[in-house]
Amino acid sequence: MTTQQKTSALAAVLIAAALGGCVAPPRAVAPQDSTKFSVENTDKFVPLDAASQTWVSCTGLQERTAADGRLEVVADVKNRVQAYVVVQIQCVFQDDQGNSTGEFTPWRIVNLPVDSTEAVRFEAPTPAMKRYTIRVRAIR
DSSP: OOHHHHHHHHHHHHHHHHHHTTSOOOOOOOOOOOOTTTHHHHTTEEEOSHHHHHHEEEEEEEEEEOTTSOEEEEEEEEEOSSSOEEEEEEEEEEOTTSOEEEEEOOOEEEEEOTTOEEEEEEEOSSTTOOEEEEEEEEOO
8 A cells, every 4th residue: 555545545534533523412302291299289280172282281280378378379381392382271269179169260371482381370369269270271
């Protein structure tokens, strides 16, 4: 093998090694939904249509009693699809036996960009309301 052939072979190996290092870095993987720590609470989250069931999930519900005795609820609503999602969300409060007074919170519009989670807060109208259901639907 001549010196020129050796130089050409070495150049080819160096170019191949350099180009091999130019591979794009691996894409970050979005975290998967987990109900490991919130199984007891997320059953209170009810999608009302097929679209909202596909688009969003509840990754957690936090409950607390305010100083005046009213129940406060925060729902963490997560976008599950690779598209911008807009849904409506509402909380229905009930008494200890699960009976509703017919007073619902107004529907709220929630905008969810790709891979985002939004915390939505609700407050019971009276201290007698001790239970709740969070309802979500696609915008009509």
